[in-house]
Amino acid sequence: MSSIKNLNGRDILLSMVHAIQENKQYLGDVDGLIGDGDHGMNMNKGFTLYEQQLGDKETSLSDGLFDLGTVLMNKIGGSMGPIYGTIFMEMSDASLDADEITLPLFKNMMEAALEGLYGIIDARPGDKTLVDTLYPAVESLKASVETGKDFVQALEDMKAAAEKGKDSTKDMVAKYGRSSRLGERSRGVLDAGATSCCVILKAMADGMIHQLKN
Amino acid sequence: MSSIKNLNGRDILLSMVHAIQENKQYLGDVDGLIGDGDHGMNMNKGFTLYEQQLGDKETSLSDGLFDLGTVLMNKIGGSMGPIYGTIFMEMSDASLDADEITLPLFKNMMEAALEGLYGIIDARPGDKTLVDTLYPAVESLKASVETGKDFVQALEDMKAAAEKGKDSTKDMVAKYGRSSRLGERSRGVLDAGATSCCVILKAMADGMIHQLKN
């Protein structure tokens, strides 16, 4: 298949929820090295609250992303509330009227997320934040659309790009967020937000690939 | 010789001072097991203050004991201030008019110390306090006087009696002071006050023996 039914959002969203739940400890540890150690807890709380709210209901991907964004924004606070809240709400907005999620539409959704994010934060690629995961993921999708790649392959490529982007934060010096005041001492460790963003994007892609293949 | 010149108090007093200084850590550790760990510090502070006050002046044993008692009473507070303050001031009082300190006089001094102590505390032998060192020391002196023992031998016997008395506190259950509320849990450890009292009595005896032999 070359597209996903927007209505079949549930499994994709739960894939994201479970990935965060499984990585709660790991994200906390990463944040603990140069931040305050609460990233895993924060993300887990927000995603688990969304899971509870969803219950055993079905949801479209657009509605689910909106609800997830709202829960994050309203319930977890911190930086991650507004940041991931904005990302998911923008993705939802960009897909609201669609029945089918195609590769070009998904690229648009991700582009909207990045733009929305840029509206509330000053960080850009290279500043050791989740932007370093999100930006290459979006670039990869843009390239896949231009070269007419298959949706599944495009998602695999996006996962690889996100992973590479996340890993690239290891050698960076943080410019924003709590760890930014570390200067050189922040080098050598992954960024927590870049790591969670990678976890989420990969889980989202996996959920989508599962549907595209079945 | 069978007596000590009261005027030659300095070396005896300094022997006591140095013994406490050397056992500061040990007394603190003993107190730490079932008390609050400050016994070495308290005793060291008082005795060192007296050492400073004495400077390089000569002193009679009676005056020195009075000054030491006053310093303890006025400067170290706690339980030890009044307890050792009373002991040394009573010993001073009992020897004030004497030129020579004989065995019978020394026995009287020690008896006065014990009686004075009984006037301010309720503890008696067997209650796991310094009384368990002081009481057998006095009893030993009384026996030596009765049997007409030589002064040096009487002091050696007193040291042994004090040591045995101190060791006997190990198997006792504390009835007074901070550790008294431990009940059975106070068994198996020496009493701090009994230990410092033993240190003091042995050093005092050693200082006296030194003079008796020279």
Next chain:
Amino acid sequence: MQRILNNPDNIVDEMLEGFVNCHGDIVKRVITNDDNPRGVVAAKDAPIAGKVGIVTGGGSGHKPAFVGYVGKNMCDAAAVGEIFSSPTATAFLDAFRAANGGKGVACLYGNYSGDNMNVKMAIKMAKREGIEVKTVVANDDVCSAPKDQREKRRGVAGEIFMWKCGAAKAAKGGNLDEVIAAAQKAIDNTRSVGIGLTPCTLPAVGHPNFEIKEGTMEVGIGHHGEPGVEVCPIENAANMAKRMVDLVVNDYPFTSGDEVAVLVSGLGATPVMELYVLFNEIAKILDCRGIKVYRSYVGNYFTSLEMMGATLSVMKLDDELKELLDLEAYSMGFKQL
């Protein structure tokens, strides 16, 4: 030792210097005596002529106790000892002098052998100077002796209620006997218990004073780490609260319909946030038992250096104690409008 110190032997004097410098609007240092060069901490306008003087004192390391309870409508003077060690007799005597407004002095302190001996000696000396001193000896710590030996029990955080009520009685013009009666009633109506979670280290000693194994807690611990009645695996806040309430409520005993004041004090290093969590559980249990909380206090009111853990004190109120507790007060450790 991760501590803020110069020479550990001078910590009490340096603390005092900083304390008096900082709180010049509340207290002053009174030094009158070569034998006690440290002097005592007295309320800014102590002694107040015609008022019964309120004196306390004890070892250091319990901040705000004891100097933090000197102030307006609180204690008039406090004698200051070394860390965890009774002040000298001379220091207590100096405190009596600083507090004496001609109507006698109420010395309200905790039941520790050192304090008992030094206060006793100080009272003898004060008598010679014509200062009348009467005492109340706090013994609110339930776990420190069986109920039939209450006279052996230690004084702990409940002393704050004794000071507050005794001092208020004096401020309201009570004579020495009335002040003593009020303070005695306050402490007789109070029961306390502590749970220790970590030991503490005397700066001059340099290593922990005793041990509390990670994962365990010590029920009934004293303010100097005196061992408690039970060491058990650490429990959640709800169960700690239940234990504390049981020990305290059953000992007095407090019964349904009683009105009480509640004080939850940290032992030093437990985050205050957690004291509120504990208080929240305590309040629920008291409510279940029909015991009404008239006033409550949560914070680091009576500490033991950097111990972790908390104490609970409960005082049964009557109309007189309510009125005394309600009076405004202004000291470093207790400020109330």
Next chain:
Amino acid sequence: MQRILNNPDNIVDEMLEGFVNCHGDIVKRVITNDDNPRGVVAAKDAPIAGKVGIVTGGGSGHKPAFVGYVGKNMCDAAAVGEIFSSPTATAFLDAFRAANGGKGVACLYGNYSGDNMNVKMAIKMAKREGIEVKTVVANDDVCSAPKDQREKRRGVAGEIFMWKCGAAKAAKGGNLDEVIAAAQKAIDNTRSVGIGLTPCTLPAVGHPNFEIKEGTMEVGIGHHGEPGVEVCPIENAANMAKRMVDLVVNDYPFTSGDEVAVLVSGLGATPVMELYVLFNEIAKILDCRGIKVYRSYVGNYFTSLEMMGATLSVMKLDDELKELLDLEAYSMGFKQL
């Protein structure tokens, strides 16, 4: 972990329940909104009609900050976040609503990215409801960015001066611009620095958040353990004081003849006794430099769970700030006659 907890995920809500129960004479909880079931902490009689509302907020774990600074002549409402995490935008909005007496709201908070984003969003939402909100963003922490990037610096214990002066201005009838100007002046005149001696453990995480090796200290550490500018062998109190004063005084710079307010706050687990020892050294150095201490505050005013260590904040005073600082205030964390 030797802590007093139930489910660590509920610690903030349980703390709040205990806090509001305990301090019913000072604060109340206002819950108006399903999206923020935790509600906010508001002063007992907030909003006061015709008075500019003072709002603050921030992550939990800093007791008395933030809810402990809500009260009479202090903040009118505070938004409460998870431990070390900004409150949500909805929570800030609820705080604006609870504080709004019709004359606008001054939101006085610390410079952290999460707080910045959530406050910004809350202000947008408030605008739709016709609530005018202006902000002052505290950035007193000297070591958190170079002087030419003051806008990047974090807010730490100096926020207390910002709240005190801003709130006093509002209490004295200042309009929104005057209140903002006073609070801005207070924080612009304030510099702070922290020294960390031990790390802290988030209850839900269960192990220390970062490391400070035994025998070392971290100069310039932040209130969440954000690393400082230097890790060096632990020093005595006099040298710690010298470092702190140097960093703070040279940055502003404060000069001879200045009158200042001084705040020495513990980070949580350092015995208060040691804070007075540190203050004593700081006061001596300031005196040597000809800087006059007009008022001083020593205690656990702004903590980081059970971290050991301390912060120093110094505010340059003028006649207006003196008058504002002097006004009586009554909140859990700041009581002044």
